[in-house]
Amino acid sequence: MMKKLVSFMLTAVMTMSLLVGCGSGSSSEPASGTGGGGGSADKGGGNVQVGIVLPTKDEPRWLQDQAQFETILGDAGFTNQVLFSQGSSATEKTNVETLISQGIEVLIICPQDATAAAASVEAAKAAGITVISYDRLITDTDAVDYYVTFDSFSVGVAQGQYLIDNVSGTGVPLYLYTGASTDNNAFIFFEGAWSVLQPKIADGTFKLVNSDKAQELSGTAELTRDQQASILGQTTTNWDFDTAKKLAEANLTAAGKDMKGDVAILAPNDGTARSIADVFATDSDITSYIITGQDSEKASVQYVIDGKQSMTVFKDTRTLAADSVAMALAVLKGETVETTTTYNNGKIDVPAKSTDVVVVTKDNVQSALIDSEYYSASDFTGL
Numbered sequence: 001m002m003k004k005l006v007s008f009m010l011t012a013v014m015t016m017s018l019l020v021g022c023g024s025g026s027s028s029e030p031a032s033g034t035g036g037g038g039g040s041a042d043k044g045g046g047n048v049q050v051g052i053v054l055p056t057k058d059e060p061r062w063l064q065d066q067a068q069f070e071t072i073l074g075d076a077g078f079t080n081q082v083l084f085s086q087g088s089s090a091t092e093k094t095n096v097e098t099l100i101s102q103g104i105e106v107l108i109i110c111p112q113d114a115t116a117a118a119a120s121v122e123a124a125k126a127a128g129i130t131v132i133s134y135d136r137l138i139t140d141t142d143a144v145d146y147y148v149t150f151d152s153f154s155v156g157v158a159q160g161q162y163l164i165d166n167v168s169g170t171g172v173p174l175y176l177y178t179g180a181s182t183d184n185n186a187f188i189f190f191e192g193a194w195s196v197l198q199p200k201i202a203d204g205t206f207k208l209v210n211s212d213k214a215q216e217l218s219g220t221a222e223l224t225r226d227q228q229a230s231i232l233g234q235t236t237t238n239w240d241f242d243t244a245k246k247l248a249e250a251n252l253t254a255a256g257k258d259m260k261g262d263v264a265i266l267a268p269n270d271g272t273a274r275s276i277a278d279v280f281a282t283d284s285d286i287t288s289y290i291i292t293g294q295d296s297e298k299a300s301v302q303y304v305i306d307g308k309q310s311m312t313v314f315k316d317t318r319t320l321a322a323d324s325v326a327m328a329l330a331v332l333k334g335e336t337v338e339t340t341t342t343y344n345n346g347k348i349d350v351p352a353k354s355t356d357v358v359v360v361t362k363d364n365v366q367s368a369l370i371d372s373e374y375y376s377a378s379d380f381t382g383l
Helices: 002-019 060-076 089-101 117-126 152-165 184-202 212-216 225-235 241-254 270-281 298-306 317-333 362-370
Strands: 050-054 080-084 106-109 130-134 146-150 172-176 206-208 261-266 286-291 312-314 341-344 349-355 358-360
Touching: 050 060, 050 089, 060 080, 060 270, 060 317, 080 089, 089 106, 089 117, 106 117, 106 317, 117 130, 130 317, 146 152, 146 317, 152 184, 152 261, 152 312, 184 206, 184 225, 212 225, 241 270, 261 270, 270 286, 270 298, 298 312, 298 362, 317 349, 358 362
Parallel strands: 050 080, 050 106, 106 130, 130 146, 146 349, 172 206, 172 261, 261 286
Antiparallel strands: 312 358, 341 349
16 A cells, blocks of 8 residues: 555656646755744745745654655755744744745645744735645634645544553553644544543543543543643643653652553654653553554654554655645646645634555554655664
8 A cells, every 4th residue: 555655656746747847946944943034045046936834853753744845846846945943933933924035836834833823824825825734734714725634533543542452451551641732733633542542441441640631521522622622731742752751750750559550651743652651661660551653753663663662653744745745736737726625723614635644563664664665674673
């Protein structure tokens, strides 16, 4: 299946190359500390056609996305520029203003803060720019034209189901960790996980350890946004390694021995999963742990191979970037943009293209990640 995806992506790129004859090369913002400012001028000497704003260059996942954008857009003949917001909505705003001033026709943006980004995309929309929300949905605005995403609900379902399928007995201690409350995806991931975990919490398979808010709501199958927010308020990692580490340390310090032993851990992504796993591995009262993740970062793939992380949800950034480029191409050519569903952002139903995900464990690292040429076998040891 993965080989078919790669073949499809390469075919799409070749098609784009034939259709688009304007512009040349790509331009990415230099590896500065802020990611703001004007960046480098496009190599074609004209206006930048496609501007991309990503949250941070401090996480491997976003550097992978940058590489995919620059490769696919460059090969397709688009002038483009990638800027990083470095965890700052203010820098994100500056980045968007910079790209507007460079004459972009399409803005592809993954927001640092889903609500705060609304003002920036409204400025882009007012300048006649088509806005594509990338991976994370920008909320509370009608200035988003399209949304490209992985099936975030399915990511959470996959994580929760993995925990269910790999525990035995009843009363298994369950530690919950979530993404940033400013990221709409964090809610969708958790909603998906809760949809399968809640019945198993209610029937006693799991006992919640680190969220009394989740315990209070353990009999509620479908949570409101406010109810989810109350749980995220106690379990958020803010997608930050150090925050995840400190929260895990605090949770284990507060937990009694009866809340340790063989445990299950819902970790929201790979970076936080590694930090949390490292903490649990050093607690002498933890006899074993099962922990989730997502993004299939190289470091976490090695953790999976080594048995330090149980699984990761693979989201092929080549496909997501290719979907975004296909949207941009259709916009620039005045053609119909292909979408498969809609997502409500609190203001409008945003037309969207949703991409499936794959669960990766030690058993299928080779087939999912190496055979598909996403990574090379030489990137890892122990395969």
